[in-house]
Amino acid sequence: MLRSEFEKILNQTLSPSLFKDYAPNGLQVEGKNEIKRVVTGVTACQALIDAAIEYQADAIFVHHGYFWKGEAPQITGMKYRRVSALIKNDINLYGYHLPLDAHPMLGNNAGLANALGVYERQPLQPSLPIEQSIGIVGELASALSMDDFQALVEKAVSRSVLFERAGPKLIKRVALCTGGAQGYIDQAIAADADVFITGEVSEQTIHLAREMGIHFIAAGHHATERFGAQAVAKFLRDEHALEAEFIDIDSPA
Structure with missing residues (x-):
């Protein structure tokens, strides 16, 4: 599946245009053009990215992505390490916040x-x-x-x-x-x-x-907030024949 088709499916399903959100919904970091394997998770933390690299994922779908309103725009430190890992491994990152809640x-x-x-x-x-x-x-x-x-x-x-x-x-x-x-x-x-x-x-x-x-x-x-990412993985498997796996990086918060 092409990246543009994948995002079209997500946008048609989750309707991000209906929401005034705190971060951009949709493609946040661009990777390879063809998507076959997808990892879903709650937050795009380094541990989830590392798991996606091991899974050889073409895309990551999360509830908590990047570029939140009010955060520093510089891509340095922890943010650099995360974004650079995505780019070096040609992995697309998709984030959907309020649309995935609702x-x-x-x-x-x-x-x-x-x-x-x-x-x-x-x-x-x-x-x-x-x-x-x-x-x-x-x-x-x-x-x-x-x-x-x-x-x-x-x-x-x-x-x-x-x-x-x-x-x-x-x-x-x-x-x-x-x-x-x-x-x-x-x-x-x-x-x-x-x-x-x-x-x-x-x-x-x-x-x-x-x-x-x-x-x-x-x-x-x-x-x-595990429920949405789990459901999206199942939706991608059942409805669109993609390899999709929910990976839980636990947090006590």
């Missing part, structure tokens, strides 16, 4: 919602269609105790979570937004959710949860 089938939020059994999904940002909303609110098939719900979340993300138990005894209405989205707890409260799940926590988030009577779970930025 996609209703391949997205991080959709993947976490699937793992938890959250149905009747609505946008957490009610002014937006669900395919553009940064976050989901929906219902469990049946209410769960706090202990059972924590076990469900920890199974979904394969790690222990921070669970501030500040809401009702039974949990049925779930709001979630993967990654560093603790600030969206206000939208979860407005949506009358019993619990809000995200990746990270800030000090003030706990007080807000306690005073507003909503459970809060910080399940890990990396852990909650």
Whole structure:
């Protein structure tokens, strides 16, 4: 598959033009023109690049790529080592941030919602269609105790979570937004959710949860954002006959 066709497929699928993002979505570092083998991952760190080189990948697809707003533009030090490794090995780098969070089938939020059994999904940002909303609110098939719900979340993300138990005894209405989205707890409260799940926590988030009577779970930025890259690897294999492998470079954050 040609590089231009590969990017066309990604753009048609993930619709980056719908989002005002913090980094460029799409091709970030150009490599070889023909793409047969793809590595997907959460973050374009050196360890993922090294794994892609070993895999003999032609392209890397990530959620967290490069060239974020506000970062220094110089390609020196760590950034130089990463970019030079891509260029020397002729590997294309593709990054999709908010489009990969929001996609209703391949997205991080959709993947976490699937793992938890959250149905009747609505946008957490009610002014937006669900395919553009940064976050989901929906219902469990049946209410769960706090202990059972924590076990469900920890199974979904394969790690222990921070669970501030500040809401009702039974949990049925779930709001979630993967990654560093603790600030969206206000939208979860407005949506009358019993619990809000995200990746990270800030000090003030706990007080807000306690005073507003909503459970809060910080399940890990990396852990909650594996879903999209995993789904894209499967999509590329199943729908476009590419060799595609998700490689998890774990992070406790």
